[in-house]
Amino acid sequence: MIDKNNKNAETVFTDGVSQSALAKNLGVSRAQVRTLIDKGVFEIDEAKRVSLSAAVEAYKEYQKTIDQNKRNKGRKAATKLIEDIKSSIDVGDDFESTYKNWLSQIENNPIAVLNAAKAYMTAVQTKQEKLKLDELEGRLYSIDRINADAEKIGLAIKSKFSSLPARIATVCEGRTARDIEEIISDEINNCFAELQKLFIK
Incomplete structure (x- = not known):
């Protein structure tokens, strides 16, 4: 004041x-x-x-x-x-x-x-x-990478198995059902083995 x-x-x-x-x-x-x-x-x-x-x-x-x-x-x-x-x-x-x-x-x-x-x-x-x-250190994968890998695997499987009929048709000619079954089974196993080498390190 x-x-x-x-x-x-x-x-x-x-x-x-x-x-x-x-x-x-x-x-x-x-x-x-x-x-x-x-x-x-x-x-x-x-x-x-x-x-x-x-x-x-x-x-x-x-x-x-x-x-x-x-x-x-x-x-x-x-x-x-x-x-x-x-x-x-x-x-x-x-x-x-x-x-x-x-x-x-x-x-x-x-x-x-x-x-x-x-x-x-x-x-x-x-x-x-x-x-x-x-x-980055390989402990986790992005969804984009997983999708890309799945697409790559799908294409490889399609390629391998789509050629299977033509490849074994002549081999199976005149064979018994049991022989044909073994031939088809062997070819399928060969396809899986080749695919495994491509994707499993």
């Missing part, structure tokens, strides 16, 4: 305290008090003292503004991150419920949602990196 009783007197706060005393009262450093004076949050009188009551209220409002700014930044960052996770990361089947839960909490607790989304993304990326490493 300012003493206005004496118009000729210098401007002096009736509850003025030193900057050091204010810092101690607010639980901050003297440097921070100086910064807040420079920002215009605190006013000083002619004696370079600060009104304790005005400073306490101003500091509360300042902290509210800082907290709101943090919440706004956290909300913006959390919203962007969870949308990035949803659109660009190969998430599990349970993600939809996690996503809805984040959206329901983002207004009231954006920082917690942001931290949870960061942890989730790190876990997913770590899992994906492990899968890539397992694939």
Whole structure:
């Protein structure tokens, strides 16, 4: 408060305290008090003292503004991150419920949602990196590779067995049923043996 009783007197706060005393009262450093004076949050009188009551209220409002700014930044960052996770990361089947839960909490607790989304993304990326490493080191095969190998095997089997009738027809001519059965069985076994050499190292 300012003493206005004496118009000729210098401007002096009736509850003025030193900057050091204010810092101690607010639980901050003297440097921070100086910064807040420079920002215009605190006013000083002619004696370079600060009104304790005005400073306490101003500091509360300042902290509210800082907290709101943090919440706004956290909300913006959390919203962007969870949308990035949803659109660009190969998430599990349970993600939809996690996503809805984040959206329901983002207004009231954006920082917690942001931290949870960061942890989730790190876990997913770590899992994906492990899968890539397992694939490179031969402990895991991608579905594309499995499909390609299956197609290759299918074509090889088709090629081997489609030529079988023509190859054994002349050999079977004039043979007994038992002989023909043995000839066909031997040829089939030969085909499997040749295929095994192609695909089993």
